[in-house]
Amino acid sequence: MRRHLLSVDDLSREDIERILRRAESFAEVSGREIKKVPTLRGRTVINLFYEASTRTSSSFELAAKRLSADLVSVKSSGSAVEKGESLKDTVQTLSAYDPAAIVIRSPQAGAAALVARWTRASVINAGDGKHEHPTQALLDLYTLKRRAGSLEGLRVWIVGDVLHSRVARSNILAFTRMGCGVTVCGPPTLIPRGIESLGCEVRYTLDELGKADAVYALRMQRERMTGSFVPSLREYAAQYQIDCRRLGPSQLLMHPGPVNRGVELAAEVIDSPQALITEQVESGVVVRMAVLYELLAGGGAPSPVRAPETEAPQPA
Amino acid sequence: MRRHLLSVDDLSREDIERILRRAESFAEVSGREIKKVPTLRGRTVINLFYEASTRTSSSFELAAKRLSADLVSVKSSGSAVEKGESLKDTVQTLSAYDPAAIVIRSPQAGAAALVARWTRASVINAGDGKHEHPTQALLDLYTLKRRAGSLEGLRVWIVGDVLHSRVARSNILAFTRMGCGVTVCGPPTLIPRGIESLGCEVRYTLDELGKADAVYALRMQRERMTGSFVPSLREYAAQYQIDCRRLGPSQLLMHPGPVNRGVELAAEVIDSPQALITEQVESGVVVRMAVLYELLAGGGAPSPVRAPETEAPQPA
Amino acid sequence: MRRHLLSVDDLSREDIERILRRAESFAEVSGREIKKVPTLRGRTVINLFYEASTRTSSSFELAAKRLSADLVSVKSSGSAVEKGESLKDTVQTLSAYDPAAIVIRSPQAGAAALVARWTRASVINAGDGKHEHPTQALLDLYTLKRRAGSLEGLRVWIVGDVLHSRVARSNILAFTRMGCGVTVCGPPTLIPRGIESLGCEVRYTLDELGKADAVYALRMQRERMTGSFVPSLREYAAQYQIDCRRLGPSQLLMHPGPVNRGVELAAEVIDSPQALITEQVESGVVVRMAVLYELLAGGGAPSPVRAPETEAPQPA
Numbered sequence: 001m002r003r004h005l006l007s008v009d010d011l012s013r014e015d016i017e018r019i020l021r022r023a024e025s026f027a028e029v030s031g032r033e034i035k036k037v038p039t040l041r042g043r044t045v046i047n048l049f050y051e052a053s054t055r056t057s058s059s060f061e062l063a064a065k066r067l068s069a070d071l072v073s074v075k076s077s078g079s080a081v082e083k084g085e086s087l088k089d090t091v092q093t094l095s096a097y098d099p100a101a102i103v104i105r106s107p108q109a110g111a112a113a114l115v116a117r118w119t120r121a122s123v124i125n126a127g128d129g130k131h132e133h134p135t136q137a138l139l140d141l142y143t144l145k146r147r148a149g150s151l152e153g154l155r156v157w158i159v160g161d162v163l164h165s166r167v168a169r170s171n172i173l174a175f176t177r178m179g180c181g182v183t184v185c186g187p188p189t190l191i192p193r194g195i196e197s198l199g200c201e202v203r204y205t206l207d208e209l210g211k212a213d214a215v216y217a218l219r220m221q222r223e224r225m226t227g228s229f230v231p232s233l234r235e236y237a238a239q240y241q242i243d244c245r246r247l248g249p250s251q252l253l254m255h256p257g258p259v260n261r262g263v264e265l266a267a268e269v270i271d272s273p274q275a276l277i278t279e280q281v282e283s284g285v286v287v288r289m290a291v292l293y294e295l296l297a298g299g300g301a302p303s304p305v306r307a308p309e310t311e312a313p314q315p316a
Numbered sequence: 317m318r319r320h321l322l323s324v325d326d327l328s329r330e331d332i333e334r335i336l337r338r339a340e341s342f343a344e345v346s347g348r349e350i351k352k353v354p355t356l357r358g359r360t361v362i363n364l365f366y367e368a369s370t371r372t373s374s375s376f377e378l379a380a381k382r383l384s385a386d387l388v389s390v391k392s393s394g395s396a397v398e399k400g401e402s403l404k405d406t407v408q409t410l411s412a413y414d415p416a417a418i419v420i421r422s423p424q425a426g427a428a429a430l431v432a433r434w435t436r437a438s439v440i441n442a443g444d445g446k447h448e449h450p451t452q453a454l455l456d457l458y459t460l461k462r463r464a465g466s467l468e469g470l471r472v473w474i475v476g477d478v479l480h481s482r483v484a485r486s487n488i489l490a491f492t493r494m495g496c497g498v499t500v501c502g503p504p505t506l507i508p509r510g511i512e513s514l515g516c517e518v519r520y521t522l523d524e525l526g527k528a529d530a531v532y533a534l535r536m537q538r539e540r541m542t543g544s545f546v547p548s549l550r551e552y553a554a555q556y557q558i559d560c561r562r563l564g565p566s567q568l569l570m571h572p573g574p575v576n577r578g579v580e581l582a583a584e585v586i587d588s589p590q591a592l593i594t595e596q597v598e599s600g601v602v603v604r605m606a607v608l609y610e611l612l613a614g615g616g617a618p619s620p621v622r623a624p625e626t627e628a629p630q631p632a
Numbered sequence: 633m634r635r636h637l638l639s640v641d642d643l644s645r646e647d648i649e650r651i652l653r654r655a656e657s658f659a660e661v662s663g664r665e666i667k668k669v670p671t672l673r674g675r676t677v678i679n680l681f682y683e684a685s686t687r688t689s690s691s692f693e694l695a696a697k698r699l700s701a702d703l704v705s706v707k708s709s710g711s712a713v714e715k716g717e718s719l720k721d722t723v724q725t726l727s728a729y730d731p732a733a734i735v736i737r738s739p740q741a742g743a744a745a746l747v748a749r750w751t752r753a754s755v756i757n758a759g760d761g762k763h764e765h766p767t768q769a770l771l772d773l774y775t776l777k778r779r780a781g782s783l784e785g786l787r788v789w790i791v792g793d794v795l796h797s798r799v800a801r802s803n804i805l806a807f808t809r810m811g812c813g814v815t816v817c818g819p820p821t822l823i824p825r826g827i828e829s830l831g832c833e834v835r836y837t838l839d840e841l842g843k844a845d846a847v848y849a850l851r852m853q854r855e856r857m858t859g860s861f862v863p864s865l866r867e868y869a870a871q872y873q874i875d876c877r878r879l880g881p882s883q884l885l886m887h888p889g890p891v892n893r894g895v896e897l898a899a900e901v902i903d904s905p906q907a908l909i910t911e912q913v914e915s916g917v918v919v920r921m922a923v924l925y926e927l928l929a930g931g932g933a934p935s936p937v938r939a940p941e942t943e944a945p946q947p948a
Contacts, residue, residue, distance in 0.1 A: 030414065034358030036386070042666030044694065055409055058388050062360065062413055065386045070668075070697040072690050089890050093687055096913035097694055098662060258405050281412035346730065350674030352702070371725055374704050378676065378729055381702040574721050597728035 004116045004123040008134045008173040022290035040069035043100040047073045050106045063288035095119040122295040133166040137174035139287040152179040160218030161190045167256045172198045214252040217264045320432045320439040324489035338606035356385035359416040363389045366422045379604035411435040438611040449482040453490035455603040468495040476534030477506045483572045488514045530568040533580045636748045636755040640766045640805040654922035672701035675732040679705045682738045695920035727751040754927040765798040769806035771919040784811040792850030793822045799888045804830045846884040849896045
């Protein structure tokens with residue numbers, strides 16, 4: 001495996017399978033009362049977040065801590081103008097601490113690749129603009145595989161604002177690599193031209209949604225709902241909302257969260273047994289533990305989780 | 317004891333006594349150079365704070381760390397409109413990490429009880445609007461008991477803005493449960509009607525303050541001092557400020573902090589030996605350690621603190 | 633050594649030499665994969681930062697964590713008016729947790745000395761207004777000594793806005809104490825009158841810069857570039873910018889960061905092999921580990937780093 005995880009394209013099918021197996025072994029750790037292994041003890045992981053993100057940042061934070069790493073969190077709003085410059089300076093400063101990994105979230109596409117040029121640390125892309133969000137794709141693969149048993153040949157529909165979605169990009173790449181058939185669906189204004197080149201099909205209506213084994217609804221950014229992309233919220237929901245009429249009883253439902261209730265998803269499907277949304281969040285920690293493990297301690301090593309961290313027994 | 321600590325009403329007198337004893341054993345730990353026990357090693361505590369609070373959040377943070385838990389801090393200003401919705405989503409997301417406890421501070425009364433519905437974690441109310449702040453009441457009991465020897469039969473006056481105070485509510489419940497006689501005192505506009513039903517007496521002047529063994533002054537919120545509640549700051553201080561003329565030499569003085577010097581308290585009494593204000597802050601960490609212990613590791617188990625965390629001896 | 637580190641004046645030459653030796657032993661730890669020693673296990677270090685500072689705060693955070701201390705970070709913007717009052721209250725509150733050290737960064741000169749009056753903890757000045765920044769000076773000494781072999785007799789020029797610089801003040805004191813000859817240079821408006829009393833010489837042009845063994849460029853605060861101090865940015869750069877024409881091939885270059893590229897330094901010198909700027913950042917962590925060690929665990933004790941933290945061996 002490469003030193004960085006910048007894009008799903010950095011991962012071979014074998015890499016992905018190894019990460020998913022590793023995540024499964026960490027799921028066993030997370031089921032214990034003491035959810036911790038000493039794998040990365042004394043190593044430093046830096047969370048460098050230029051966008052607010054409770055979900056992703058706390059998930060990486062817990063992943064690092066459950067591997068016993070020291071986590072340093074650097075959050076910066078960063079002024080728009082100086083961003084390019086200050087990102088480099090910040091990365092060079094942080095790199096001087098010799099961290100094992102830098103986890104970077106940025107509103108700029110390509111930011112993670114830039115960071116990787118400026119540091120000896122392993123760089124993990126935790127979302128860079130509209131470009132990619134590879135650990136999201138990995139946790140989605142992990143979640144779907146656990147429920148469906150196998151990914152091979154599964155038909156996955158990705159529905160919504162594909163144009164602005166880094167999750168869509170990473171997931172098209174990831175699902176196709178694992179042998180799924182991927183269809184993207186949404187209003188023509190929100191489907192990028194030429195997206196078929198990534199190996200997916202395109203539909204502009206949900207008429208054939210019944211063919212899907214799993215439906216992956218994207219978050220509709222509220223700021224995109226007005227203006228030229230969609231005529232109105234109601235219009236969008238009328239045509240593309242996943243509800244219990246459209247979702248068949250044997251189809252699985254996924255969403256990267258947070259959900260806009262009543263927009264891309266109807267309330268009744270969110271909490272249905274078909275929905276994997278909570279499992280996706282749960283998978284976040286173990287999949288990120290697996291990614292950190294593979295980048296920082298991996299290389300065909302045996303499972304790190306045979307024994308829990310043992311220390312002087314707790315007296316009470 | 318229940319799984320959550322949402323209100324002082326969740327606690328029997330026996331529960332409170334057990335927590336106070338446990339806190340005492342942790343006070344012994346806190347007196348050591350190595351202020352740490354391995355009790356909650358590998359377990360996750362989430363601080364979810366929707367209101368700024370250096371004091372309470374850092375106190376819970378230290379309590380968790382001194383029990384060797386992994387602490388994740390989530391701070392959110394949260395927009396007023398979406399609050400109800402986003403609280404649920406946030407809690408469900410955080411719960412997917414299988415935390416042992418969620419500590420919640422919110423400007424909304426009842427928020428902690430809502431959180432408890434949405435998670436399998438133990439929920440600790442760290443202040444919910446004007447409703448309750450039970451760990452504050454517990455640390456006040458602990459502090460007063462240490463100084464006074466026993467709580468039984470002590471006469472406590474709670475003075476100030478009772479109407480807007482979650483501390484007042486929790487403390488009336490806690491002091492009466494432990495056998496104290498409680499009197500609340502303040503301007504009629506700041507004493508809620510029917511407060512007597514909680515088991516306290518009501519006075520509108522400090523004329524009989526001499527009867528108190530302990531005087532608990534509430535923080536006067538500056539934003540309440542103007543407008544309809546009190547005619548003016550000076551007027552309020554003239555009638556209700558605790559100063560050295562009003563406070564007898566054998567009476568104890570408490571305050572939840574931070575103090576408005578020269579408003580509810582005169583400067584001369586704040587640093588007097590009668591004031592327990594610093595002890596209250598000190599007690600915060602050990603009482604919160606005790607609460608975390610009782611909720612997460614307790615149940616009649618023997619004291620967790622007989623032996624300190626032992627590890628490979630430090631070479632230097 | 634004293635209990636606090638408020639100013640370079642608190643340190644004898646022997647103190648400084650001991651800190652530099654200790655930092656060297658920590659540099660050996662930082663070169664390991666497990667960058668951690670158990671020296672401060674179970675002790676609490678509080679980072680109290682009233683000014684934003686990624687660099688200094690993350691450096692102290694890592695230093696504390698690599699010594700196994702529990703770090704609590706308190707960041708406050710703090711309103712200008714109440715600052716004096718609230719600093720005292722905050723410090724008294726935090727002191728009630730019995731921390732081993734409080735690291736304070738404040739825009740007010742003298743803030744660290746005030747904090748030291750209000751707490752039993754060791755106080756480390758991480759920058760107080762225009763006054764001092766002693767750990768910066770120590771890491772600069774450490775960096776220069778590593779490269780130059782010895783500090784004795786080195787000629788150091790400090791160039792730029794000396795008037796507003798706490799770094800300049802601390803470094804003049806530190807370099808002279810260690811036997812360097814210090815010259816400060818800048819526009820007359822940015823050199824404080826009487827600065828010679830600290831033991832340095834003054835020049836207003838770079839004409840004799842060739843005499844320097846090391847050139848220490850100060851950060852030019854953008855907000856000072858307009859107005860009465862310098863006629864214009866271009867004017868300043870024309871006269872005082874360090875570029876490859878002015879910097880001789882055997883002269884060393886230092887800067888406290890972050891650099892204003894093209895203002896105090898020309899791009900070509902920043903990444904040259906003569907520049908120690910990255911080494912300065914690297915030194916930050918080990919020098920701050922050394923300072924924490926000397927204040928909290930020191931006193932002639934043998935080196936803390938003979939053996940790494942040993943625990944149950946990691947299975948994988």
